[in-house]
Amino acid sequence: MKRILITGANRGYGLALAHAFSHSGYALYLVVRSEASREVLLLCFPNACILVEDVVSDGYEARLNDWLRSVTLDVVINNAGVGAKAPTLTSTTTGDLRRTFDTNCVGVLSTVKGSLAALLRNQSAMIINISSRRGSLTMQSQLAAKGSGCSYAYRISKAAQNMLTLCLADELEESRIKVVSVHPGRLLTKMAASDACLSPEASAQKLVNLVEDNAFCTRDFIDLEDESRLPW
Numbered sequence: 001m002k003r004i005l006i007t008g009a010n011r012g013y014g015l016a017l018a019h020a021f022s023h024s025g026y027a028l029y030l031v032v033r034s035e036a037s038r039e040v041l042l043l044c045f046p047n048a049c050i051l052v053e054d055v056v057s058d059g060y061e062a063r064l065n066d067w068l069r070s071v072t073l074d075v076v077i078n079n080a081g082v083g084a085k086a087p088t089l090t091s092t093t094t095g096d097l098r099r100t101f102d103t104n105c106v107g108v109l110s111t112v113k114g115s116l117a118a119l120l121r122n123q124s125a126m127i128i129n130i131s132s133r134r135g136s137l138t139m140q141s142q143l144a145a146k147g148s149g150c151s152y153a154y155r156i157s158k159a160a161q162n163m164l165t166l167c168l169a170d171e172l173e174e175s176r177i178k179v180v181s182v183h184p185g186r187l188l189t190k191m192a193a194s195d196a197c198l199s200p201e202a203s204a205q206k207l208v209n210l211v212e213d214n215a216f217c218t219r220d221f222i223d224l225e226d227e228s229r230l231p232w
Contacts, residue, residue, distance in 0.1 A: 007078055020207070083154050101157045104158060128182055134158055135158025185206075186225065187199070
């Protein structure tokens, strides 16, 4: 049985991913921030292994590594993320930026480090970072986000996460671990953009299909709406 780790799995896109991969026969290793979330998830996935941790907490990396000590992982999905509501210089605070960057970028780094031994036990593992079209520097330079209302903090943190993806891809390629970024589409969630049109469930199934079809190449940045490649 294949094994998958998903962070931020208790709601929204993370929950949709858990359902989709569970239906495809994957054993679930889920990371959530509260005991209440763990209890609710166990009602849906009674066989899931669930770690209650915040991806930005001190000691998270070490506790994750210990939790996975005897596990071989096929896939890690870095889904945990936060947004902000400050689309201008005046409204953006350094606190917004630190909080968003810590979750959307530093938390991804900690998750990869904490799960790396479990990934290395596999001969063909994969790391999937849930990014955003708003993290594309090329699209930003082409004014794609101008007037969108998307916050400085979210765009900056996702751009940093994309660079982390490429750094990881460079280092882990020799270990046969694929590292990719995915824009899940314009999802109809609480963090939805004004042009949102895709359900989390539909997007999650698209991701399952691509993983099962071995359709990803390391360093891909894929838009799940149409499965096209996005510019970094």
